[in-house]
Amino acid sequence: MSATLHPPRNSAELIAAHGGRITRTRLAVLEILQSSGHSLSHDDLAARLSAAAVPHDRVTLYRTLDWLVEQGLAHRIKGPDRAWRFNFGGENAAPHAHFHCDRCGHVLCLESVRPDEGFALPEGYRPERTELVFHGTCADCGRQVGRNEAGGS
């Protein structure tokens, strides 16, 4: 949001730039999100924190995620199940579609697909936000399937 010549680069700077205090959980979560290729659920995050031996509390993790989303440092996405997914960024993210892979379960952002196409809604409806989600096989899983089929398993 600020027009500094040196925007914050690392997690600690990012947090501070948003007026938040730098804490163990915020740092770790931000870094995990930044390094993940796809969105992560609360549960995924908790597992990775444990794996990294970062002590944490369920509730604090929920609150940390809420805060990151509030600050525009993370992006909250619906998953195929009842749990939210989170990924890094969102600050400068334009509306985009998502992809739920039926094979690996990952939820991916399709930045290149805009849901704002001109749909003709019935008279009287006033849409303000459009959610577009594809379900199927993602690029990674598609490659694996192709390989297996080619191999003639």
Place this chain on the structure above:
Amino acid sequence: MSATLHPPRNSAELIAAHGGRITRTRLAVLEILQSSGHSLSHDDLAARLSAAAVPHDRVTLYRTLDWLVEQGLAHRIKGPDRAWRFNFGGENAAPHAHFHCDRCGHVLCLESVRPDEGFALPEGYRPERTELVFHGTCADCGRQVGRNEAGGS
């Protein structure tokens, strides 16, 4: 499914035609769904059953809804919250978009809007099903807002 000249009309016939036993809960749920103008959650249904003095059990209601969906007699839709919505039909329903009204909270089917438009996904993605949901103000609520604003509240 069957090509009879006299397709089942009432709830009991519908249930029987699908090889199910005719029970209190199934009858009541089907009738409530048929007479509702918008989709209903498990909780909505439970409330209406209570209002109609139809004794019922939480679990049985869940199972009844599962069965109706399985049989194509009902249609299961995601809501804005974590709860599913259900509406009558689905048997001969083509894929269509949905509308979540931010004002009244209703979830509506937009049968006229098809999500199968030609979106250009990145290389390798194989979509099999597309979910298209609009969030905003529905036609009913839009009318009310218009009236209030015109009245100069």
Place this chain on the structure above:
DNA sequence: CGCAAAATGCTACACTGTTGCATTAGCATT
């Protein structure tokens, strides 16, 4: 350092949905 506010870590709870299992009831058949 010392302080105030922010953030944490508990515990407890709410909501949505599922599982297992003994019991009941629908319905086809006698």
Place this chain on the structure above:
DNA sequence: AATGCTAATGCAACAGTGTAGCATTTTGCG
């Protein structure tokens, strides 16, 4: 109408996801 098989129910218990309240700790600042 009675019988019997099995679908369907009702109950209790549990699982996953998320929230509320509140005392305690930590952070960052002056």
